[in-house]
Amino acid sequence: MSPSVARAEQGLQWRMRWRDDSVVDLDSSLGTFVRAVTESHLLVLFDWDVEGEFPGVREAVPIPDILDPAPSNDPYNTADKILRIASVRPLSGDQTVVEVCDLGRASSSETSFPPYFSADFPPQGAFGRVGMVSLTIESGGTAPPGSEAGDSLFPGFNVFGDWRVLALDAGGRPGEPSPDVSICGDMGDLTAPGPSYPGWSGAGV
Secondary structure (H helix, E strand, O other), X not given: OOHHHHHHHOOEEEEEEEOOOOOOOOOOHHHHHHHXXXXXXXXXXXXXXXXXXXXXHXXXXXXXXXXXXXXXXXXXXXXXXXXXEEEEEEOOOOEEEEEEEEEEEEEXXXXXOXXXXXXXXXXXXXXOOOEEEEEEEEOOOOOOOOOOOOOEOOOOOOOOOOOEEEEEEOOOOOXXXXXXXXXXXXXXXXXXXXOOEOOEOOOOO
16 A cells, blocks of 8 residues: 555545755755655644654754644645745854745645545645745754655654754734745646655655
8 A cells, every 4th residue: 555545544645746946955954854844844733643754843843833733633634735945045153044935735624635646536726826934944963864755755753863943934924024935936737646756765654
């Protein structure tokens, strides 16, 4: 049974497709860290074992969304995203700001729970607008591992190293300007079939 089918039978449809034209090599330590932070931040919104899928996440991303989540109680959860690392801006010392663009959807509803993601059952339609998340990262100490691509949906082991997220800003607060998503460019076709990419190589599925 494929990882996607196994998780879907447990109530989670999950597909994260990262674009190879990101400004960061997805196989690098920074690519691994950004992928893990972004995906775990989305997973925590569901009633799911985020620490089992991304061990070390509470230490790496010590923000309210992770430390004190308000997850969905719905047994049917769907996440289908195309993502691109669009910008990297060094700050002082070992701090860096990374901007991540995403297109897709995340929902907790049985009525929107689709068939398994496959060539036979592609998702229908485009969902929402392009969004952006800004991460301020401190990269001292042991770096995250690189080259973690694989067939698993989640790593199942610590891929954060000693790096930490100092701030995570998804924008959209009242009175604040919307993020400039013009740097995101064409995010691609969400309805195209295919699995998560590049996926994870770990023990998790």
